Amino acid sequence: MDLSPYKSLLNKLVPLSYHHDLEGLLENLLPEADSATRFQLQAEVRRLTSPCLRVLDLRSLFPDQCRLVRHQGLDHMLPASLDTRFHKLLASYNGEYTRGLYETLIAELAALRKLPSQFNSLPWHLPSMGIRRKESRLRFVTPVLLHLPEEQIRANSLDISAGGLMAQLAGPRPLPEQVLVSLPELAHQPGLRCLANPKRYRLTQSQDDPSRLKMQRTEEDADWQQALLQFIDQNRPRYGLDAEDLYNTALAQCWGNALLETSLSLSLFFDKEGELQEVLANRHGHKTLAQWRQDTAGDLLSTLLSPERVLQMGRQPQQPLLLYSFHHQGQSQAFYFVADQHELEQRQAYSVFVNEGLRSGTLQSYYLTVRPLTFTDQAIEALDQQGLGRLQRLKWHIWLTPMPPLLTPVSAESKMQQLAPFIRNVRARTVNITPLGLQASKRQETRFKYQSEIELNIGGRTIQGQTEDLSNSGLKISLHHAERLDLPCLVSISLTELGKRSRRWKLKNLSYRVVNQSGDGKILHLHIEGSHEAHAGYQFVSALLEQNQDKLRARPDTHHRPAWLTWLNRQALQQPPSPTFMLGRNDSGFYVQGAIACLAQQALMSFMSNEYQQAHFSRLASRQLLQSLITTLLRPDGKSHLTMEVWTATAVDGSNKQWQLIDPDAVRRAFLLNPHHAGELRVSLLVLNRLQLRQIDYFVPEWDSLTQTALHKTQQLEQQLAELAALCQVFDITDMVRWRQTLNGPAVTPAPLPGSTG
Numbered sequence: 001m002d003l004s005p006y007k008s009l010l011n012k013l014v015p016l017s018y019h020h021d022l023e024g025l026l027e028n029l030l031p032e033a034d035s036a037t038r039f040q041l042q043a044e045v046r047r048l049t050s051p052c053l054r055v056l057d058l059r060s061l062f063p064d065q066c067r068l069v070r071h072q073g074l075d076h077m078l079p080a081s082l083d084t085r086f087h088k089l090l091a092s093y094n095g096e097y098t099r100g101l102y103e104t105l106i107a108e109l110a111a112l113r114k115l116p117s118q119f120n121s122l123p124w125h126l127p128s129m130g131i132r133r134k135e136s137r138l139r140f141v142t143p144v145l146l147h148l149p150e151e152q153i154r155a156n157s158l159d160i161s162a163g164g165l166m167a168q169l170a171g172p173r174p175l176p177e178q179v180l181v182s183l184p185e186l187a188h189q190p191g192l193r194c195l196a197n198p199k200r201y202r203l204t205q206s207q208d209d210p211s212r213l214k215m216q217r218t219e220e221d222a223d224w225q226q227a228l229l230q231f232i233d234q235n236r237p238r239y240g241l242d243a244e245d246l247y248n249t250a251l252a253q254c255w256g257n258a259l260l261e262t263s264l265s266l267s268l269f270f271d272k273e274g275e276l277q278e279v280l281a282n283r284h285g286h287k288t289l290a291q292w293r294q295d296t297a298g299d300l301l302s303t304l305l306s307p308e309r310v311l312q313m314g315r316q317p318q319q320p321l322l323l324y325s326f327h328h329q330g331q332s333q334a335f336y337f338v339a340d341q342h343e344l345e346q347r348q349a350y351s352v353f354v355n356e357g358l359r360s361g362t363l364q365s366y367y368l369t370v371r372p373l374t375f376t377d378q379a380i381e382a383l384d385q386q387g388l389g390r391l392q393r394l395k396w397h398i399w400l401t402p403m404p405p406l407l408t409p410v411s412a413e414s415k416m417q418q419l420a421p422f423i424r425n426v427r428a429r430t431v432n433i434t435p436l437g438l439q440a441s442k443r444q445e446t447r448f449k450y451q452s453e454i455e456l457n458i459g460g461r462t463i464q465g466q467t468e469d470l471s472n473s474g475l476k477i478s479l480h481h482a483e484r485l486d487l488p489c490l491v492s493i494s495l496t497e498l499g500k501r502s503r504r505w506k507l508k509n510l511s512y513r514v515v516n517q518s519g520d521g522k523i524l525h526l527h528i529e530g531s532h533e534a535h536a537g538y539q540f541v542s543a544l545l546e547q548n549q550d551k552l553r554a555r556p557d558t559h560h561r562p563a564w565l566t567w568l569n570r571q572a573l574q575q576p577p578s579p580t581f582m583l584g585r586n587d588s589g590f591y592v593q594g595a596i597a598c599l600a601q602q603a604l605m606s607f608m609s610n611e612y613q614q615a616h617f618s619r620l621a622s623r624q625l626l627q628s629l630i631t632t633l634l635r636p637d638g639k640s641h642l643t644m645e646v647w648t649a650t651a652v653d654g655s656n657k658q659w660q661l662i663d664p665d666a667v668r669r670a671f672l673l674n675p676h677h678a679g680e681l682r683v684s685l686l687v688l689n690r691l692q693l694r695q696i697d698y699f700v701p702e703w704d705s706l707t708q709t710a711l712h713k714t715q716q717l718e719q720q721l722a723e724l725a726a727l728c729q730v731f732d733i734t735d736m737v738r739w740r741q742t743l744n745g746p747a748v749t750p751a752p753l754p755g756s757t758g
Contacts, residue, residue: 055244265399322341373395495510
C-alpha cells in the first residue's frame, strides 16, 4: 500500500502515539478510512517508532565537518546541520533513536550532498586489511557483569562476538587488565545457560572515554564459543552486523581494486629462492611486459629481476629501489644491461649508463618496492588444496612501476666497455601471467546439480557424504566432517541411493581419484580413475544425464574469481607501491574522495599529511590544477595517463620563502638544486590515470555482506564509486632528479629564480 498521501498525517501521529491510544487517534483523525487502511497506518507508526541500532557516520561525505553525537550507547558522526536536526527530531520521537528518525536524516542527506565541497583533507586508509574484526559481531545491547574480587559491576554490551565484547559502563572507573565476565540475561535463553558462568576477558579502556570497554576472551571454552556463535547466527537478520565496519572494508577493497586494475604498477611474486612465479597484469601491463619479451611477453623479466637481486632487495624491504635497464644489439646477439641506482652511484657510472641507454633508444627505469609475504590473511581460509599449494611456495612480492622517460642523450664519446659489469645473462623463463578480474571455469564438461547419498572408502574407513554435482567424468562431494588427505589419492565410491533404483548397474566400490579439496576439507573434487569406457560410474552417469537432462539443472559455466586470486590481490595491497589519492567528481566539481596509505614510505607520508595526520593532497596540487588535469584525461583522445613533477623547496636565506613548481624548466631546476639558494628539496612524481566505472569490476567478498546488513550503506558506496574520476600515485624521485641533473654537465650560474611563487 502506498502511504505517501498520508505522510503529513503520519508526522502528526508519531509524536502523539507516545501519549495516546493509536487506534483512538485514527478514529478521530481519519474517520472515513476503512479497517485495512487503519491497520497499515498503525503498522507504519509502530515501525517508525521502533528502536534503531544503525550508526550514522558521515565523515566520508563531510570530512573535517563532523562532530561526535553520542546517544544511548551509539556514537554518531554528523555535520553541524544534521546534529541540530538530530536533536530536534528526538523531541518528536520521545527522546528515542528510532527508524523514523534515522530515515528522516537519510532523506535530508541529498540536499547536503549538493553543497559545494572543500578541497578536503581526509584520513589515510589501509586498503587490504579485510574485515578489521576477524569474526562476525552483532549490534546487541544486553547486561554484562564484571566480576571483581570485591564487587560486581554492571555494564551494557554495545556489540557482541564469539570472542569479544564492546561494553559501556554507567561511569568511568579504573579496572584491571584481566576480568571475569558473564552475560546473565542471555543465559536465560534456551541453549545459552553456560553464559552465566564467568569467563576471563582481557580488557582495554578507551583513553577518550574510560567508560567504553573493549574486551577479548582469553579463556577457551567450547560451550561459550558454540553458544555465542549460535546466538549471533540466529539473530543476525534482526540486529544486523556492524555496517560501518563492513562499509569501510568494502570501500577500501574497491579502492584497492581500482589501484590494481588501472594504475601503471605491476605485482610480481617470487619464491624463497628469488625465482619469479606469478605476475598480476592489469589492463596497462602488456605495455610494460612488452619491454621484456623474447618469445612471449614477460619471459625476460627474470633477467631484469634475477634471484640474486630479489634476495638482495629482501634484506632491506622498507627501502624503495630505482632500477635502470636497456639492451644493445651487437653483431651476433643482444646484450642486456641492468643496474640499480646504488650500483651506478658506487661505480660512478650513472652518466655513462643512462647516456648509452638513451643512445640505444631502449632505456627503461622502474620504481621497485619489495615486501615479504605473510600467510595470516583471513582469505587463506577459503583456499582449496590446489590454491594453497600454488601460493605457499611464494615468499616475496614486488611492485614494479615504470617511470617516465628521462632526458635526451648528450653528445659524448661512447664508453660501452665501461658498462661490462652491468651485463646480465639472458634468463628466459616462462612465468604465470594472470590478468586481473574474473577467470574462466576449469571445468571441461557440463556438470549437473544433483544431491544423493553416497559412501566413500578411504584407507579402510567408510565415510558418509552426498553429491553436490556430477558429470560424466567427475563428482563434487560434500562430507559431514572435514578430512585431511594427501592429494591426489584414490578412493572407492558407492552410490548407495542411486544403486537402489536399478539392479542393472554395479555402483559399489567405484574407483575415483581425489584431485582437489576445498571448504575447509569438507568438499572433495573427484575424477574417474582408469579408462572411461570401462568405468561403471562413467557409463551410469552418461546414461543418467542422457535420459534426464530435462529434469536436471546444469551448473552455470560462468566466470568467477578464485580464492587464490583474491588472496594474491590482498597480499599485493598489504603494502601499496606509493601513497595514492582517489579523486572524485560530482555536481560541485572535483574533490579528493580517499587516500591509500603506504606505510613503508614514512617520509613521503609525513610530507603529504597535515598536522592532524590526514591526507593533504593540496600540498602538491591545487583544485584548479586537479580540474585541468582530469579534464585533459577525460578527453576522447585515448590518453589514459599523465605524469607531472612537483618541485617543493624553501629558501635558505631565512626569508621563509617557499616554492611549489610544476615541471620547472632547466633554469629553475638548476636554481632549486643549488644548496646555496634552496633547501629541503623534494621532487614528487604524480602519475594520474582516469577511472571509469564500466572499466572496473568491484568484486569484493564484503559487498554481499554489506548489502544484507545495511542497504543505505551499499547505496552510499555505489554513489561514491560512481563519482570516481581519477587515481593519482605519488613517488619521491628526488635522488633520481639529482643524478639526472649530472647528465647536463655543471649547473647554470646561480641566478634569481624567474617567475617564482612564494
